[in-house]
């Protein structure tokens with residue numbers, strides 16, 4: 001079907017990637033990068049193979065000008081570009097930074113001419129022509145953008161593009177500044193511009209309706225040979241077209257070449273995430289944590305025997321520098337659990353595997369994501385290593401006092417290997433006091449933190465069976481869960497904690 005649809009397209013053989021992470025991307029609310037951070041990202045973009053790095057808007061601040069200069073000084077393979085309005089001072093600021101290219105822009109839509117620029121169409125056209133001539137007179141490449149092109153009268157838009165082409169612009173850009181296009185409209189507009197000018201066409205789409213990538217690709221289908229995009233889709237408001245999605249769609253689906261070394265996409269995304277502080281949702285395509293993770297039994301079974309069964313195939317995790325992960329949770333199946341256990345070097349028989357899978361699903365039903373350490377602990381418990389006689393810690397005695405006259409207090413006696421340990425503590429309630437007492441007693445051996453506590457009544461009534469699930473962490477960062485079910489909430493809590501403590505000690509003994 002894709003091949004059939006290709007017939008009506010005017011696809012270029014290759015597409016240049018114009019990265020604007022350091023300019024439009026830095027306009028993401030709350031993002032502000034230091035000069036050093038911008039240089040670090042520019043080096044990574046160069047390693048990734050982007051054709052052009054828009055390093056910043058030099059007139060906007062001293063720091064910005066310094067960052068653009070520093071990036072231009074780096075001697076990168078990528079061309080370095082600075083942004084300017086169609087004003088001589090702005091262009092001079094870019095030229096001072098010794099950039100390879102100046103990206104000059106001016107509003108062209110009626111709404112922006114009337115409310116922001118307050119200039120006539122003729123004045124704007126003249127300013128654009130003057131700016132382009134001035135840039136070309138200084139011997140650098142010139143990219144011209146008609147800001148808000150997609151809300152501009154098409155005849156006027158074409159008139160201004162033809163005028164800047166005549167003035168020497170090397171390439172023109174069609175910005176969908178407020179992200180209002182849909183793919184068929186972007187295709188139509190791009191073809192009209194394509195038929196009117198001879199110089200290459202670039203696109204810059206914003207993601208207000210989540211269509212930035214689709215609209216950019218539609219422009220490529222109509223002949224655009226350069227796409228402006230950002231790492232992690234950063235940018236004003238809802239951001240710009242995402243570079244990773246554009247590049248992988250072009251490479252894997254359209255069969256159009258780019259110069260991007262796709263194996264560096266994941267590490268580039270992670271670097272930008274860390275330096276900008278903008279966290280990526282796990283379900284983000286290509287570079288999100290879950291992009292190649294499989295949990296459901298049906299999917300993991302398929303992926304383990306042949307990855308393409310539940311992955312696109314045209315794009316593998318290796319191609320983008322990511323990893324395939326099998327995770328366990330309520331949708332886990334025996335194949336996925338077995339694969340994870342094998343990776344940990346744990347050997348189980350069929351009966352054990354069924355029991356382990358059941359317990360993993362059980363935890364998943366409680367909304368828990370089963371960590372590797374949990375899975376190992378579950379497997380060990382099932383394999384009989386947490387049998388009564390093998391318990392490292394065991395509860396011997398527990399006494400709790402509570403009421404309106406005393407602070408809830410608990411005393412506890414534990415067997416630790418062949419010693420008996422005794423201690424007491426207080427808490428905000430009887431459960432808190434009991435758990436504090438257990439932790440205090442064990443603290444002589446290991447400081448164990450309680451990071452999560454979950455209580456659920458399985459049956460109704462005041463004699464309900466209470467199921468307690470705790471998450472514990474030891475000083476080495478091992479995270480395990482412990483669980484127990486009893487009608488007595490205090491006892492269930494203490495037993496859950498002791499089962500978790502046993503798991504930690506067993507893990508550590510290994």
Ligand code: KIV
Nearest residue numbers: 105145147148175177
């Ligand atoms: O969104 C936009 O129109 C821009 C221009 C400067 C190209 O960022």
Ligand code: ZN
Nearest residue numbers: 024177204236
């Ligand atoms: Zn923009």
